[in-house]
Amino acid sequence: MKFLSCIKVFLFVCVSFLTFGQKPNVIVIYVDDLGFGDLGCYGSKTIKTPNIDQLAKNGLLFTQAHTTSATCTPSRYSLLKGEYAFRRKDTVVATGDASALIPGGQQTVATIFSKAGYNTAVVGKWHLGLGPLGGPNWNGKIADGPLDIGFKEAFIMPATGDRVPCVYIENDHVRNLAIQDPIQVNYLKKIGNQPSGKENPELLKMKHSHGHDNTIVNGVGRIGFMVGGQQALWNDEDMAQTFADKAKSFMVRNQKNPFFLYFATHDIHVPRIPHSRFLGKSGFGNRGDALLQLDDSVGQLMKTLDSLHLTSNTMVILTSDNGPVVDDGYIDGSKENLGLHQPAGNLRGGKYSSFEAGTRVPFIVRWPKKVPVGKSNALVSQIDFLATMSQLLGTTFNEISAKDSRANLSTWLGKNKTGREYIVEQAGSLAIKKGDWKFIRSGKGAKFNPLVNIELGNDLEDQLYHLKTDPDEKMNLASQQKEKLHELKSLLELEMNK
Numbered sequence: 001m002k003f004l005s006c007i008k009v010f011l012f013v014c015v016s017f018l019t020f021g022q023k024p025n026v027i028v029i030y031v032d033d034l035g036f037g038d039l040g041c042y043g044s045k046t047i048k049t050p051n052i053d054q055l056a057k058n059g060l061l062f063t064q065a066h067t068t069s070a071t072c073t074p075s076r077y078s079l080l081k082g083e084y085a086f087r088r089k090d091t092v093v094a095t096g097d098a099s100a101l102i103p104g105g106q107q108t109v110a111t112i113f114s115k116a117g118y119n120t121a122v123v124g125k126w127h128l129g130l131g132p133l134g135g136p137n138w139n140g141k142i143a144d145g146p147l148d149i150g151f152k153e154a155f156i157m158p159a160t161g162d163r164v165p166c167v168y169i170e171n172d173h174v175r176n177l178a179i180q181d182p183i184q185v186n187y188l189k190k191i192g193n194q195p196s197g198k199e200n201p202e203l204l205k206m207k208h209s210h211g212h213d214n215t216i217v218n219g220v221g222r223i224g225f226m227v228g229g230q231q232a233l234w235n236d237e238d239m240a241q242t243f244a245d246k247a248k249s250f251m252v253r254n255q256k257n258p259f260f261l262y263f264a265t266h267d268i269h270v271p272r273i274p275h276s277r278f279l280g281k282s283g284f285g286n287r288g289d290a291l292l293q294l295d296d297s298v299g300q301l302m303k304t305l306d307s308l309h310l311t312s313n314t315m316v317i318l319t320s321d322n323g324p325v326v327d328d329g330y331i332d333g334s335k336e337n338l339g340l341h342q343p344a345g346n347l348r349g350g351k352y353s354s355f356e357a358g359t360r361v362p363f364i365v366r367w368p369k370k371v372p373v374g375k376s377n378a379l380v381s382q383i384d385f386l387a388t389m390s391q392l393l394g395t396t397f398n399e400i401s402a403k404d405s406r407a408n409l410s411t412w413l414g415k416n417k418t419g420r421e422y423i424v425e426q427a428g429s430l431a432i433k434k435g436d437w438k439f440i441r442s443g444k445g446a447k448f449n450p451l452v453n454i455e456l457g458n459d460l461e462d463q464l465y466h467l468k469t470d471p472d473e474k475m476n477l478a479s480q481q482k483e484k485l486h487e488l489k490s491l492l493e494l495e496m497n498k
């Protein structure tokens, strides 16, 4: 009897081990502000992106994949939480001292992985707020951060590269903070005597074109004011490598357990201050150089996977949080040297826009064991990440918390060629895309932002486009196709009221 139960335990351990060994690792490379036309594999003939192109060559490249929003914070919120950010009023681009948009204890894709026995890490840009109401305590333990919503490790920048505080957070503390030099942050008024871009432009190594004239850190004017934390300040030039090293170390340490890595790059967001290895190397200004740096980071991660023999059973997803922008507030040579490069490819608009370039982004899935090589025109939205990963892991999730996320594994793995029936996009105005049609709700916002040189897609009239025959959204068919207009408009309203 005893012998039999010993055998049972042995068999159980063997089976668990086998299952365990088969669990794929998942890496999401979430690039910042990468456009539909920025990569070689998406048709760019200008700036070279060999490592990302290689990823696409061995994976599935999606042509109709969307982020949920044309800016960062709402996209990241939806990606991690599985709920459209437009349902909340506060999911605008978050300040660097915002409180957590996803407070501790809530379900995210990281809790899903964590519960399934994965080791989970976030490395890179956070931009989802930190701390309880009133904001984070920079000088102690930072509550309501990534560790409280499923990540076991975190090495992040709190918001964006152009927002204070310019420090890294390692797990739940500011890295390298000296107790005698505490950090204070203010987004409403100047504090302390640190020079600012507005008062001391002579101290800037990179000038701003609009905004970005508050506290100067590392020769660059930022958004918001900060004092203290001198020893903890990051060095923009080393940021990409710092993140890549952290990600690689996590992979090496977890080579024997399944892991989920959310690698959210600062590249190619502003300020673009690449390392001297890349500066001036693209011939397309700092944006092009940052793209080279991004590609190099991707190459380093993939090389690490290869060297650990993990490539075949690791699902790598590379995508972007929103569409591209050339001048996002700094004079960094990107506008002057753009040449023939088309960040948005042939799409209309860009970052901040309800037109396609705002949310249609590169989306590559590589998983040699399971995903065929090729192209997919299926309609895909990042909103489905949570449910799709849960499906992959064979687990259940709280469908009220992730109310907009749908399991679409067969599409993400290349079997289903159609994908979602429709998707909702958030910019100044909400839009819905279904089949070949796209509807943009009427709204009061400006049509064009001259500072960033982008058509925002807002209009006082409803807009309806037939994307198949009019891919650059030039012919508004709202008054001619009344039935279609009504169908999409009602569908969007239904979604909004869910």
Ligand code: NG6
Residues within 6 Å of the ligand: 032, 033, 070, 071, 072, 073, 093, 127, 160, 162, 210, 211, 212, 223, 269, 270, 322, 328, 329
């Ligand atoms: C804008 C910033 C821009 C960028 C953006 C957020 C100014 C003038 N512009 O307000 O530089 O930081 O916010 O970008 O301040 S995102 O990719 O994080 O959404």
Ligand code: CA
Residues within 6 Å of the ligand: 032, 033, 071, 072, 269, 321, 322
């Ligand atoms: Ca972004």
